Amino acid sequence: MEKLRIAIQKSGRLSEKSLALLKEAGISLNNGSRKLRSVAQSFPLEVIYLRDDDIPQYVEDGVAHIGIVGENEYAEKQCEVDLIERLGYSRCRLSIAVPKSEQYLSLEELDGKRIATSYPVILENYLQEHGVKAQIHVLSGSVELAPSIGMADAIFDIVSSGSTLISNGLKEVEVIMKSEAVVIASRNINKDIQAVLNDLIFRVRSVMTASNNKYILLNAPNENLQQIIDTIPGMKSPTVMPLAEEGWSSVHSVLSETEFWGHIDRLRELGAQGILVIPIEKMIV
Numbered sequence: 001m002e003k004l005r006i007a008i009q010k011s012g013r014l015s016e017k018s019l020a021l022l023k024e025a026g027i028s029l030n031n032g033s034r035k036l037r038s039v040a041q042s043f044p045l046e047v048i049y050l051r052d053d054d055i056p057q058y059v060e061d062g063v064a065h066i067g068i069v070g071e072n073e074y075a076e077k078q079c080e081v082d083l084i085e086r087l088g089y090s091r092c093r094l095s096i097a098v099p100k101s102e103q104y105l106s107l108e109e110l111d112g113k114r115i116a117t118s119y120p121v122i123l124e125n126y127l128q129e130h131g132v133k134a135q136i137h138v139l140s141g142s143v144e145l146a147p148s149i150g151m152a153d154a155i156f157d158i159v160s161s162g163s164t165l166i167s168n169g170l171k172e173v174e175v176i177m178k179s180e181a182v183v184i185a186s187r188n189i190n191k192d193i194q195a196v197l198n199d200l201i202f203r204v205r206s207v208m209t210a211s212n213n214k215y216i217l218l219n220a221p222n223e224n225l226q227q228i229i230d231t232i233p234g235m236k237s238p239t240v241m242p243l244a245e246e247g248w249s250s251v252h253s254v255l256s257e258t259e260f261w262g263h264i265d266r267l268r269e270l271g272a273q274g275i276l277v278i279p280i281e282k283m284i285v
């Protein structure tokens with residue numbers, strides 16, 4: 001049987017989480033150590049390990065059917081591939097930064113200035129859209145050093161916590177795009193491979209839905225039971241069971257973690273006790 005071939009970053013910020021996602025989707029690989037390629041045991045899938053910069057082209061060429069890359073690489077490379085799923089991890093933004101001491105009011109101030117970046121295509125498109133002409137200097141690394149050594153007036157780079165900018169005396173002045181890990185796919189996938197891909201995406205979605213949701217268990221005083229149920233309605237409606245102690249019930253529900261934190265004060269006000277928040281491994285919706 002033909003295998004679905006997926007390209008994953010060999011080593012870097014995307015590798016570990018991408019492999020963990022496959023594992024959570026029930027796909028175990030035959031060699032833990034990252035070689036050039038590995039084959040899944042229980043699923044018709046083969047993994048090839050590449051530099052993230054190369055993945056869009058390999059997928060366009062059909063060498064890999066799909067790949068996991070940062071959305072920034074997908075946008076920069078402008079390859080003929082489709083973005084088929086957002087994965088929610090390795091989130092970052094691509095921003096323009098200038099020296100901290102510089103006054104900055106608007107994008108127009110970059111007119112005629114030198115901007116260092118590893119993402120010239122994304123930057124050029126953005127500047128063009130806004131009618132700003134700047135000189136773009138392409139650097140493959142250590143972009144944030146460019147202003148301090150007099151090579152550029154500003155930079156355009158990936159920002160996550162922002163601490164790299166701060167430690168290089170820079171400040172973020174424009175966020176141009178947000179990025180997360182995404183699945184890209186070749187435009188020439190045959191029917192059999194498409195069926196395997198659909199199965200993989202279904203599993204990946206179940207894992208993602210599960211990780212966003214928690215199983216909530218709590219003890220509720222019966223006099224406030226209805227209000228507690230209304231507060232945490234869950235997927236359908238919560239399961240309610242009487243406790244051995246008279247006047248109390250046990251309530252079980254499924255909620256997103258953010259929703260849960262938004263309701264916690266209300267639940268305590270209503271007298272809920274013994275609140276447990278339990279991770280869910282997979283969730284089929």
Ligand code: PRT
Pocket residue numbers: 009010011012013014050051052053069070071072073090091092157158159160161162163164165179180181
């Ligand atoms: O070797 P290979 O080419 O495969 O890897 P790489 O070095 O090009 O990429 P890698 O592993 O650094 O990043 C892979 C992807 O992770 C990127 O394309 C982004 O989509 C995503 N990502 C998420 C990040 C960051 N967060 C990030 N913080 N990529 C890079 N950074 C850099 C950033 O440039 C900055 O210099 O990390 C530094 C620290 O950021 P702060 O703001 O947290 O200080």
Ligand code: ZN
Pocket residue numbers: 051052053
């Ligand atoms: Zn790279």
